[in-house]
Structure formats: structure tokens, C-alpha cells
Amino acid sequence: MRLADLAGLGRSAGLALMACMAAPQAVQAQAARPNILFILADNLGYGELGAYGGGATRGAPTPRLDRLAAEGLRLTNMNMEAQCTPSRSSILTGRFAIRSGTHSVPFGGVADGLTQWEVTLAEALSAQGYATALYGKWHLGSSNGRLPNDQGVDEWYGIPRTTDEALWTEAPGWSPEVMPPEQIMEGHKGEPSREVKVYDIAERRLMDAEITRRSIAFMEDQAEAGKPFFAYATLTQPHLPTLPNPDVAGRTGHGDWADMLAEMDHNVSQMLDAVDRLGIRDDTVVIFASDNGPEFVQPWDGWAGPWRAQYFTAWEGGIRAPFMVRWPGKIPAGRVSDEIVHGADIFPTLAVLTGAGLPHDRPIDGVDQSGFFLGGTERSAREAIPIWCAERLQTVKWRNFKVHFYEQETMVSPALKLGVPLLFNLYTNPREEKEKVAIDSWIIGPVLKVVAAFEQSVAEHPLIAMGTPDPYVPPQ
Structure with a gap:
């Protein structure tokens, strides 16, 4: 407009x-580069976790995520873009998605995703000697040339687009000749990605457990090698169809949605336990966030807590998302703030904390929030x-x-x-x-x-x- x-x-x-906006806070990069474990949920509403008023009120307590929220900084005014593709774009580029041709969830027939001209957080960290991995949902390009391993990620496994495509294989009238099914893919930097298997309902139920397993294995490998890492675990839950892993189904007694929430808390618990077991807790920045507001489509619709509406809208329910960040000894524990932050701020903030660089030949809309996160100021760097x-x-x-x-x-x-x-x-x-x-x-x-x-x-x-x-x- x-x-x-x-x-x-x-x-x-x-x-x-x-x-x-307020001037960015100047914070010197740490001499020892911290690891980064970034866990991103898909369409998790503001009001779903116990720390945000959900948990037991949604049918499943979330004790480990609630504890993570108390171990660092929990934001009540984290703003993402209103859809999956643009939010993931702004997180990785530090730029509003409208700039990058990623302002909407793409449909078939176009060259979807980020152009190779964009510089991603993974590329910036890779240039700093980080090992980088993405496991889960990408949604920023679905063909070779625009997959994670083309944008700075050393290795990846997951889906190039979105989880609702898992419903296709059971839809009346569908055939692969008319519309090929979405494939689970994997790839390594410098090589084409390959298709592994069809992403159907059965695989949908298993995906987040596999994301968790691979993320833990990646952290184990890098800890053994003594190399700093960026592990980007982009969960597929609770995106529709919200179906729990078979090992969890029925556990809460409150239906699929509550079972999914219990599964999410368990998967996050496993990743956090791995960080502790590897002895890298104090050296690892852990972020948990959602990419936008909750699901709208019934029967999988979510809850935005006190805010109005769901994703794909500009109401607070569409853009306010849970966000918590922990770095023991650096980020003060037990802090809750309603200061305004945007997902685009994540790239420049992590760039400062790790000593990575930002491109200077394009507008960067994100601002450095490191001073705010580290407790040097109570004020956000933007307004x-x-x-x-x-x-x-x-x-x-x-x-x-x-x-x-x-x-x-x-x-x-x-x-x-x-x-x-x-x-x-x-x-x-x-x-x-x-x-x-x-x-x-x-x-x-x-x-x-x-x-x-x-x-x-x-x-x-x-x-x-x-x-x-x-x-x-x-x-x-």
C-alpha cells in the first residue's frame, strides 16, 4: 500500500x-562463539503454552517449555509476520519479507522462495566457522537452487513446503499424475538435495520425532568436534493436520491437539537434555519461538490467548507469538518483558552475539536487540x-x-x-x-x-x- x-x-x-526506532545497543561479540539451538514451532498460538496461560488449560501441561521460559528472557510482545513463508524469510534475512518476494505462502507454478542474492543467517554463521543444519519445515523454496543447502545450511532434512500437503494422499480424487505429492528431502551443501519419501499422514505423525533425533545427533557431532553450531529445528507441529506421534496418541486423554502439545514439550525436553548432557549448556543460546499466530482451520484451530484472531491477519492474534531465549550467565533468568520485538531482529542480534557480519548493500529491517536481551537495558531497540x-x-x-x-x-x-x-x-x-x-x-x-x-x-x-x-x- x-x-x-x-x-x-x-x-x-x-x-x-x-x-x-531507538538506536541499536552496541554489544561486543563474545570471544567464545556461542552455539545456537533455535527451535521454531509452526503456527503455535500465543496462548498455547503454560508460560503464556495455556498448557493445562489446553489439555496438556508444558513443564519443560515453562521451565525454559523461566531460565531466561520471555517476551510477551514478540511479533512475527502473519504467514509461515514471510515469517521464516524475515527471521533468516533480517528483512521484511515484502522486500524479498516472500510476502505470501506460495502455490505451484512460480519460482517460489528466496533468491540466491539474499544473505541468510545460516550463510553469515557459516562464514564465521559455524556448522549449520536445518531439520524440519523450510517453506522458502521447493527446488534445487532454493533449498536450505543452497542458502548456507551444511545439511538438512525435512519438507520444502507445508504440512497440509500430507493430506493429499488421502483426498478423494487425488492422483500423483495430476499433482505430485510433497516429498521429504535431504541435502548437503554443495550437492543437489534428493527426495527421500512421500510426506503423507503416516510420515506427518513421525516428522517431529525425526527432527528431534537429527537435531540431537548434529549437536553431538559438533560438540565432539569442538565446533560451534547453529541447529535450526523447525518443528512441523501444530500445523494442520495436528496429529500426534503414535507413541504419544491418547496419552493425555484430551484428544489429538493436547497429545500434540505434550509431544512438543517432550521433544523440546529431549533437545535441552542433550545440551546439558554434552556439557554445553553455558555455551549455547537456546531460542524457542513460533512463526506466527495460531491455526484458523477447524478442527485444528489454535488459541491466541487474550489476543484477537489467528494467522494471516494483522490482528494481535495473527502476529504475537511466544518467544523465549536462554543463555546461562549472559541472559538474566526469570525476566519477562512486554517490549516490542520483531522476528527480523533475530538475525542482527545473533550476528552481534556471534561476531557474524550483516550485508551492507541492502536494507536490513531487523535491529540489534543484544543489549536488551543481555539485560544491559530494559528497553527494546525498536518501537x-x-x-x-x-x-x-x-x-x-x-x-x-x-x-x-x-x-x-x-x-x-x-x-x-x-x-x-x-x-x-x-x-x-x-x-x-x-x-x-x-x-x-x-x-x-x-x-x-x-x-x-x-x-x-x-x-x-x-x-x-x-x-x-x-x-x-x-x-x-
């Missing part, structure tokens, strides 16, 4: 987007987030306020462009419910500065269109 399209609101003076739903700049979040330029209730609802934006103070109206009188209209000023600044950056660095093939060369 262009600023000129915001009916009747005028054009604000252009400022650099970063000027709308604003533009929020896209697909290609629409739908909302801007600034401090504790939000301005919606479109209204879209669910992922299948039309996006209605508003003649007058909806304004919300999240402290007094956390459910983003309509008010008869907008008393906070002054926030339009700083919000439009954010929009204008982004437009200015796009004029200097044009967006990459979705479906752009390789090789991509940015225009001069």
Missing part, C-alpha cells in the same frame, strides 16, 4: 525507517513495526498503539480498505475492538513517518517481486 492511498491522511515527511498481510501494508504498530488501514477478520475474509483508519491503544483495548470515539488520533503522525520512510527505502532499493527467478541482480 502506498502512502498516497491512505485516503485523506496526507503525506508525512520522509525519515529513515530506523529513525522511528515500530509495519505489518503486511501478503502484499498489503495493512497495519502499523507503534509503541502500544496500532493503526489499521485495512480490516480483515480472518484468513478467508476480504481485506476491506478503510476510509478512516482504525486506531487502537493496546493497553486499554487489547482486543482491538471498535470504539465510537478515537481519542488517540495523534498517533497518525509517527505512524505515517514509518510508512513514508519505508516508501523512501523502496525507492532506493526496489522490492523483489514474488516469483523472481535466479539469478537476481538488483537494479542500479
Whole structure:
């Protein structure tokens, strides 16, 4: 959405987007490079874990994840992008996905995923001597040239796209001649990836246990070799179909969804136990997060806790996600913060903590949060987030306020462009419910500065269109 399209609101003076955010905290990289275990759940809502008000209230306590939350920093205002592909793109590139041609979950027939021109966190860490692995869901390209081992990952195993494709093999009328099934794949850097087997319902139930097993084996190998590692365990749960491992099915007595939650807690427990057993607890940054808000599709729909709506929307329920980070002796334990953070901040923050570099030839939207994470300041390094739903700049979040330029209730609802934006103070109206009188209209000023600044950056660095093939060369 262009600023000129915001009916009747005028054009604000252009400022650099970063000027709308606090200056990054300068933190020297540690002499000893920490390992990174990053566990990313798929469509886990804000309210699902015990530490966020769920757990037993969702049919299954989550004691190990709750303990992890208490062992470091737990964020209550971590914001991801509204869909799986864009959130994973912003995490790995430090750039809003609208810039990279990854603003929407792709369907067949296009060159889906990141162009090879993008620089990923895995590439930056690899250049620093890290061993890198991804096990699980990728969703940033589904053919050789755009798979994890083409983007800085030494080895990977998992699915290139998404879990709902596991339903195809049991769908009436489906045939592989009409639409080939999704394949579980594996690959190594410098080699083409290969297809391993069909990703069907049976394999869907087994996938997260295999992700856990492989992640542990990778950490064991690197610990034995004395090499720092980046283990990216991208779980497939609770994405639809939310079906637990057969070994867990029926354990809670509260159905598949609760069984899945118990399985997730168990899998995370196994990975954390491995970190302790290998004697690398104090040398390992552990992150657990979700990629966006909860499932919308019944009967697998999830829960966003106190927030409105689910993924694919700009409501808080679509973008607020659980996030916890532990680094014993570095990140203070038992800390909870409602400071605003975005998934794009993960790359620059980890770059500082590990001494990795960031590219300087493109806009990096993420900001370094290392000072905030390490307890050097109580304030986040940012105060604003533009929020896209697909290609629409739908909302801007600034401090504790939000301005919606479109209204879209669910992922299948039309996006209605508003003649007058909806304004919300999240402290007094956390459910983003309509008010008869907008008393906070002054926030339009700083919000439009954010929009204008982004437009200015796009004029200097044009967006990459979705479906752009390789090789991509940015225009001069």
C-alpha cells in the first residue's frame, strides 16, 4: 500500500525507517562463539503454552517449555509476520519479507522462495566457522537452487513446503499424475538435495520425532568436534493436520491437539537434555519461538490467548507469538518483558552475539536487540513495526498503539480498505475492538513517518517481486 492511498491522511515527511526506532545497543561479540539451538514451532498460538496461560488449560501441561521460559528472557510482545513463508524469510534475512518476494505462502507454478542474492543467517554463521543444519519445515523454496543447502545450511532434512500437503494422499480424487505429492528431502551443501519419501499422514505423525533425533545427533557431532553450531529445528507441529506421534496418541486423554502439545514439550525436553548432557549448556543460546499466530482451520484451530484472531491477519492474534531465549550467565533468568520485538531482529542480534557480519548493500529491517536481551537495558531497540498481510501494508504498530488501514477478520475474509483508519491503544483495548470515539488520533503522525520512510527505502532499493527467478541482480 502506498502512502498516497491512505485516503485523506496526507503525506508525512520522509525519515529513515530506523529513525522511528531507538538506536541499536552496541554489544561486543563474545570471544567464545556461542552455539545456537533455535527451535521454531509452526503456527503455535500465543496462548498455547503454560508460560503464556495455556498448557493445562489446553489439555496438556508444558513443564519443560515453562521451565525454559523461566531460565531466561520471555517476551510477551514478540511479533512475527502473519504467514509461515514471510515469517521464516524475515527471521533468516533480517528483512521484511515484502522486500524479498516472500510476502505470501506460495502455490505451484512460480519460482517460489528466496533468491540466491539474499544473505541468510545460516550463510553469515557459516562464514564465521559455524556448522549449520536445518531439520524440519523450510517453506522458502521447493527446488534445487532454493533449498536450505543452497542458502548456507551444511545439511538438512525435512519438507520444502507445508504440512497440509500430507493430506493429499488421502483426498478423494487425488492422483500423483495430476499433482505430485510433497516429498521429504535431504541435502548437503554443495550437492543437489534428493527426495527421500512421500510426506503423507503416516510420515506427518513421525516428522517431529525425526527432527528431534537429527537435531540431537548434529549437536553431538559438533560438540565432539569442538565446533560451534547453529541447529535450526523447525518443528512441523501444530500445523494442520495436528496429529500426534503414535507413541504419544491418547496419552493425555484430551484428544489429538493436547497429545500434540505434550509431544512438543517432550521433544523440546529431549533437545535441552542433550545440551546439558554434552556439557554445553553455558555455551549455547537456546531460542524457542513460533512463526506466527495460531491455526484458523477447524478442527485444528489454535488459541491466541487474550489476543484477537489467528494467522494471516494483522490482528494481535495473527502476529504475537511466544518467544523465549536462554543463555546461562549472559541472559538474566526469570525476566519477562512486554517490549516490542520483531522476528527480523533475530538475525542482527545473533550476528552481534556471534561476531557474524550483516550485508551492507541492502536494507536490513531487523535491529540489534543484544543489549536488551543481555539485560544491559530494559528497553527494546525498536518501537515500530509495519505489518503486511501478503502484499498489503495493512497495519502499523507503534509503541502500544496500532493503526489499521485495512480490516480483515480472518484468513478467508476480504481485506476491506478503510476510509478512516482504525486506531487502537493496546493497553486499554487489547482486543482491538471498535470504539465510537478515537481519542488517540495523534498517533497518525509517527505512524505515517514509518510508512513514508519505508516508501523512501523502496525507492532506493526496489522490492523483489514474488516469483523472481535466479539469478537476481538488483537494479542500479
